Amino acid sequence: MSSREDGPARGPCAAPGTCEPLLAGMAGTACDRDAPLLRAGNTNCGGCGMSITLNMLSRAIGARRVQLAIPACCGIVTAGPFPYSAYGAPVVAATFASAAAVATGLARVAQMNGEDTRVLCFAGDGGTYDIGMATLSAAAERDEDILYVCYDNEIYGNTGGQRSSATPLGARTSTTPAGKAQAKKDILAILAAHRVPYVASVSLAHPDDAVAKFARALDLRGFRFVHVLAPCPTGWKSEPAEGIRLVRLAVRSGLYPVCQIEEGRRWTVDVEPDFDRDALAEYFAGQGRFRGDRLDLGAVAGQIQEQWQELRRRCAGGVRT
């Protein structure tokens, strides 16, 4: 374990899981881990949403014993070269499609030996929506005791920004130079359809909600899935300092619903959007990947409206996913 000096400066802590909301949950406090989950010296870009995700996750993990399976993605590159590790917890660098299966092995052996280790997968959208989908679906179907966190930057970031099935409609990537012609997968509905104990989306602009949901997901048993919209300044062609603002705009406009689904049936919206059209316009204007594209804001707003009608029906309990 690294010494406390490695971590950020510490302040008093009001209550576990609700620390320092004014500092967006990121200030060091007495309830932090001895070693932060992502330590200093990592190779992430400035403004990386994955870094912020790990810091919030670190806060939620607190003193819990964890092991992580991380597939090919920026999240494993940031660990750094052998024999160093930027992670303040034990990590298996899994093959691209295998995080959920490697985590299955870790979790089963921990369980059969009576250990309280919480096993996590930490994967990007490529490893989740695309190549790891069958493995993820199978682990969810088996209800493995795993918390799967997907940090979704909506591209293959590690390879330089190619489209994935999480890339949104209209986004330009190196393999969709004219903008992607298809909408992104509805990953929450896919996971909810597995009837797993817990599925949630969190917003990096709403750290209280995010840390509380991470903490809840850590303590539940069975398969849990948390989705995070993770700004990637390199891929989104956005300002590194603007990531949190972009996420807030995505939440306000209704583009990124912040919700949770218990047992695949009980849907709850955690942050109410105001469906502001200016927020939506600002979200797209702040990212070079949408620039120059003939993005029809009216059509996107229409899609958001449809998506929310569906979501409201689900929240009302009338629709099984």
Place this chain on the structure above:
Amino acid sequence: MSLEFVSANHAAAMAAALAGRANERARGFGGGVYPITPQTECIEWLCQQEFARGEIVRVESEHSAMAVCMGMALAGARTFTASSSNGLAYMTENVFAAALYRLPIVMMAVNRTLGPPWNIWVDHGDTLLLRDSGWVQFYCEDNQEVFDSILLAYRLAEDRRVLLPVLVCQDAFVLSHTMMQTDVPDLETVRRFLPDLDLPHRLGDRPVTVGGLDFPHETEAHRRQHAEAMARVPEVYRECQDRFAAVFGRRPADAVECYRMDDAEVAFLSMATTASTVRAVVDAARGRGVKLGAVRLRMFRPFPEAALRSALAGCRRLGILDRDISLGLGGVLWAEARACAPAGCVVQNYMVGLGGGDVRPRDVDGMLQDLLARDAAGEPRLVEVGS
């Protein structure tokens, strides 16, 4: 010790279960499993077992079967899986990963033809595809050898000087679905042979990244360590044979097994069940005064070059029988073994029994006549034996 009448699939499963139970006082046992003909009965048998500290995970693919084994092994458990043919091809990425993590996983492979077109019968091309994966490879000739090799594989794989995964191969249907009398020891005896697994790089609470990033100089060092571990296998294997003989009262075959080779001028080199047929032909040819011998390669990786060289030292003509074809080259065994023949020896490759064609004594006899008539080796020959 009890005598059981079982198929090689069940023999492998029984050995794996015994090895697993022998580790239940340590970190336990497990593996990910997925069905594929003709291996399925092995994993079915395992799935019918109860383990005090063990979990068989029914996964969605061979790729994940090996990934579950990797996760379990990294957590310190003894692990097992089984596969075959296209399943092994699909698993390949994680087969390599298991070796590169230096995990002592044991896998049973039923050799089956790669498709399409689909063919469920024996061909060694599937496991030879994995020859460069960093796994130790054994090819077996009967059900007892399959059983013994699984137990032996764990002791070898888990030795601190080795720490490599081991593949135990057997021929589709010829062994996998053929019942044979097999000696099955009791758990206490197996415990005397297999110490608890204590993986030095087990993932615990220390914040390390297993299998992270390497720069070239680190990969050079890691490959060197891997190669050195492979190079230690023959010596550790001999120790395992000795210990096996002391505990179970029978000695598993050497890496290279010779039959009537002492004065042999002509010899056939083969692997797995083909070797049984060859031995019958040797006896018949000896009756006719032909100084024929047979060599069976049991350990394909690490390739036992020195032992093979010594076995073939007196040989003037050598036929190498491959149940595989490396398209554009010839037989894989031939390509690797031909350099072990002495200078001046005529080395002819026969690829025979591809796709599971039944290699009969008369087929081997035909190749013997061909070999005896040769003054020089020709191109690798694909010998068709029909169904």
